[in-house]
Amino acid sequence: MNILLTMIPIAFVYASPIIIAALGGMFSERSGIVNIALEGIMMVGAFAAAAVTVILEPITPAAGYIGILAGVAAGMIFSLLHAFASVNLKADQVISGTALNILAGGLTVYLCQIFFKQQRTMAFTTGLVKLSVPGLADVPIIGPLFFKDVSPPFYAALVFVILAWFVVYKTPFGLRLRSCGEHPQAAASMGIKVARMRYAGVVISGALAGLAGGAMVLTQDIQYTVASVHGTGFIALGCLIFGKWNPFGVLGAGLFFGFAQASSIYAKDIPFLKAVPLEVFYMLPYVLTAIALVVFSGKSVGPKAAGEIYDTGKR
Amino acid sequence: MTKKSASLIIPLVSILLGFALGAIVLVATGRNPVSMFLALFQGVTGFTTKTGAFNPRYVGEFIIQSMPIILTGLSVGFAFRVGLFNIGAEGQVLAGSMAAIAVGLWVKAPPGLHVVLVLLAAMAAGGLWGAIPGWLKARFNVHEVVMTIMMNYVAFNLNNLLIVEVFKSADRVKTANFPASALLRDPALAALTNGSRFNWGFVPVILAVVAFWFVIEKTTFGYSLRAVGFNKDAAKYAGMKVNRNIVMSMIIAGAFAGLAGAVLTVGTFNYGRALPAMEGYGMDGIAVALVGGNAAIGIFLSGLLFGMLKAAQPLMQSQGIPKDIASIIQAAIVLFVAMKHGIDFLLRHLARKKATQSVEEAGT
Numbered sequence: 001m002n003i004l005l006t007m008i009p010i011a012f013v014y015a016s017p018i019i020i021a022a023l024g025g026m027f028s029e030r031s032g033i034v035n036i037a038l039e040g041i042m043m044v045g046a047f048a049a050a051a052v053t054v055i056l057e058p059i060t061p062a063a064g065y066i067g068i069l070a071g072v073a074a075g076m077i078f079s080l081l082h083a084f085a086s087v088n089l090k091a092d093q094v095i096s097g098t099a100l101n102i103l104a105g106g107l108t109v110y111l112c113q114i115f116f117k118q119q120r121t122m123a124f125t126t127g128l129v130k131l132s133v134p135g136l137a138d139v140p141i142i143g144p145l146f147f148k149d150v151s152p153p154f155y156a157a158l159v160f161v162i163l164a165w166f167v168v169y170k171t172p173f174g175l176r177l178r179s180c181g182e183h184p185q186a187a188a189s190m191g192i193k194v195a196r197m198r199y200a201g202v203v204i205s206g207a208l209a210g211l212a213g214g215a216m217v218l219t220q221d222i223q224y225t226v227a228s229v230h231g232t233g234f235i236a237l238g239c240l241i242f243g244k245w246n247p248f249g250v251l252g253a254g255l256f257f258g259f260a261q262a263s264s265i266y267a268k269d270i271p272f273l274k275a276v277p278l279e280v281f282y283m284l285p286y287v288l289t290a291i292a293l294v295v296f297s298g299k300s301v302g303p304k305a306a307g308e309i310y311d312t313g314k315r
Numbered sequence: 316m317t318k319k320s321a322s323l324i325i326p327l328v329s330i331l332l333g334f335a336l337g338a339i340v341l342v343a344t345g346r347n348p349v350s351m352f353l354a355l356f357q358g359v360t361g362f363t364t365k366t367g368a369f370n371p372r373y374v375g376e377f378i379i380q381s382m383p384i385i386l387t388g389l390s391v392g393f394a395f396r397v398g399l400f401n402i403g404a405e406g407q408v409l410a411g412s413m414a415a416i417a418v419g420l421w422v423k424a425p426p427g428l429h430v431v432l433v434l435l436a437a438m439a440a441g442g443l444w445g446a447i448p449g450w451l452k453a454r455f456n457v458h459e460v461v462m463t464i465m466m467n468y469v470a471f472n473l474n475n476l477l478i479v480e481v482f483k484s485a486d487r488v489k490t491a492n493f494p495a496s497a498l499l500r501d502p503a504l505a506a507l508t509n510g511s512r513f514n515w516g517f518v519p520v521i522l523a524v525v526a527f528w529f530v531i532e533k534t535t536f537g538y539s540l541r542a543v544g545f546n547k548d549a550a551k552y553a554g555m556k557v558n559r560n561i562v563m564s565m566i567i568a569g570a571f572a573g574l575a576g577a578v579l580t581v582g583t584f585n586y587g588r589a590l591p592a593m594e595g596y597g598m599d600g601i602a603v604a605l606v607g608g609n610a611a612i613g614i615f616l617s618g619l620l621f622g623m624l625k626a627a628q629p630l631m632q633s634q635g636i637p638k639d640i641a642s643i644i645q646a647a648i649v650l651f652v653a654m655k656h657g658i659d660f661l662l663r664h665l666a667r668k669k670a671t672q673s674v675e676e677a678g679t
Contacts, residue, residue, distance in 0.1 A: 036402075036460065036461075036464070081650070085650060085653060085654050089653075089654045091650075091653040091654050092653055094400055094402075094460050095400075095601070095605065095649065095652075095653040096650065096653045096654075098402065098598065098601055098649065099646050099647075099649040099650035099653060100646070100650075101598070102595075102598055102602070102642055102645060102646035102649065103642070103643060103646030103647070103650070105595075105639075105642055106639045106640070106641070106642025106643040106645070106646055107639075107642075107643055107646075109637070109639040109642075110340070110344075110637045110639040110640060110642075110643060113637035113639065114344045114345075114637065226592070227591065227592045230592065231468055231593075234464050234465070234468065237461065237464070238461075238465060241461065277476050277479070277480055279472040279473070279475050279476035280472075280476070282468075282472045283468070283469050283472040283473065283476075286465040286466075286468040286469050286472075287465075287469060289461075289465050290462060290465040290466065290469070293451075293457050293458070293461060293462055293465070294451060294455055294457055297451075297455040297456055297457045
């Protein structure tokens with residue numbers, strides 16, 4: 001029981017970037033643009049966040065938060081490349097996403113070498129300070145779980161889940177976004193600017209994935225390296241599929257994947273998990289996503305037009 | 316622009332733009348792009364321009380960097396021809412590598428036969444790793460892109476697991492060395508290139524390039540594969556076995572990548588390795604296949620191009636050029652090739668518009 005109590009906050013730390021990035025992926029795919037560049041955008045966001053935090057830490061205690069904002073901005077700018085290639089130039093979205101993933105690894109480490117004269121950023125000292133809610137933190141059981149020393153991205157993830165649900169399902173913007181992902185020709189016939197909506201979808205995904213990358217590096221690492229994101233963007237992609245392109249589904253899947261990662265740390269203390277090699281836990285999210293893909297296949301759960309090049313003349 | 320010349324011009328323009336962008340990035344960050352080009356020259360030819368000294372070790376390293384990515388390029392390219400996007404070459408390389416380690420360490424066979432068994436086992440394992448997403452695509456219409464990405468990470472973790480738990484690595488990083496009979500390495504070839512890691516791996520690579528060309532261009536099977544790539548429904552209507560072709564193409568694509576795993580494991584190295592991070596051979600393969608136009612000879616040449624970029628990285632670093640400029644150039648080239656598809660599309664669209672306009676004008 002004690003292990004579970006200490007494990008839950010750790011699981012939240014791992015789950016938050018996954019959830020935030022997956023929500024980003026949702027906005028992009030709902031608009032009809034497949035975004036396998038989540039991983040690359042997270043790397044760019046993580047680099048920007050870590051670099052800005054390192055530079056500002058001697059000056060201001062809010063360095064981590066400014067760093068996160070830098071991550072958001074960098075993610076948005078980087079994702080514009082994907083939007084331009086796939087919307088304006090009708091590039092294959094998977095190829096464009098792949099190019100961005102390769103570019104992110106090269107660009108971030110290149111910039112590290114330029115700014116820090118090494119393959120990684122300098123180490124920051126605190127990153128994001130953990131929050132405690134006064135009063136609530138002292139409540140037994142619930143306090144230590146949800147209100148004491150919580151990593152701020154977890155609260156952000158919860159807020160974004162609700163916000164994303166509201167925006168996608170309850171606003172005209174969300175309706176237009178979804179219509180572009182389901183049947184862009186029909187959307188266009190109703191006067192919706194498909195290209196503009198898709199730009200919005202991709203740039204929102206860039207902002208969220210950049211935020212996720214920043215949150216990840218500042219809560220789970222001491223500096224940015226090329227391995228800081230280590231496939232979390234792809235786990236987020238899996239989380240999106242596992243969560244059936246729905247914000248609450250994403251929350252559930254993200255928490256589950258977060259627990260899978262946290263169990264790898266605590267496995268040595270849990271009797272029946274002791275014998276299981278760590279790699280099995282690392283593998284788990286990918287195996288489960290693969291299974292989910294097979295189970296969901298044939299049912300139309302994802303946006304119908306996602307990944308298709310928008311051809312105005314198609315009926 | 317005819318289709319043939321377009322397939323040549325687009326990659327060439329993309330390569331030029333990619334290198335130009337790389338040079339701009341270098342200038343913008345206060346580095347001298349000339350040093351990069353000199354490093355590339357030295358990496359390929361072995362000649363140091365300053366002193367004129369010749370060191371064949373550079374040539375050997377250039378070739379061994381090219382070998383695995385030509386194979387992953389063939390893997391991605393083969394699947395592309397059937398209309399599938401194989402992002403899974405990375406995992407198929409690892410599957411091949413695991414099989415190569417198993418056969419290399421555990422099987423006793425005479426020299427000559429042993430290494431062939433290693434290569435065949437690696438191809439079979441890679442083929443199997445490719446068959447899974449292929450079969451799921453054919454049977455349940457599971458998207459191969461996401462499936463293969465997930466399988467890459469499964470293979471990555473499985474490899475690290477096996478190295479420690481099954482192959483009993485003493486230091487948890489590498490296995491015991493393979494017996495000489497399992498190796499593509501040959502002291503004579505190393506001596507020829509001044510102690511580089513150059514090895515017999517180039518033989519299976521060239522055979523693979525020829526096999527790719529022969530199967531795709533010269534056989535009925537290859538024709539029906541391409542037909543599925545052009546138009547699934549039409550191929551089905553013409554009586555071709557679409558599902559069988561999808562599975563077969565992924566098996567063959569996986570076998571190419573699996574072979575790359577063997578070439579790395581018993582050629583470039585002589586022990587199995589646990590990996591701290593993905594090595595990106597599959598991603599390189601995507602770039603190689605795209606630039607090579609998914610054709611055998613094109614993949615071979617673009618494999619050499621990207622092999623050159625990889626081989627020159629240590630030289631760049633020693634001359635004060637951050638080696639990651641190579642990945643930036645590679646990504647830019649891929650992005651330009653991808654965008655060029657769009658530009659080509661746009662041009663055709665404009666041409667069509669012009670044609671309809673002139674028809675309208677003729678009508679009035």
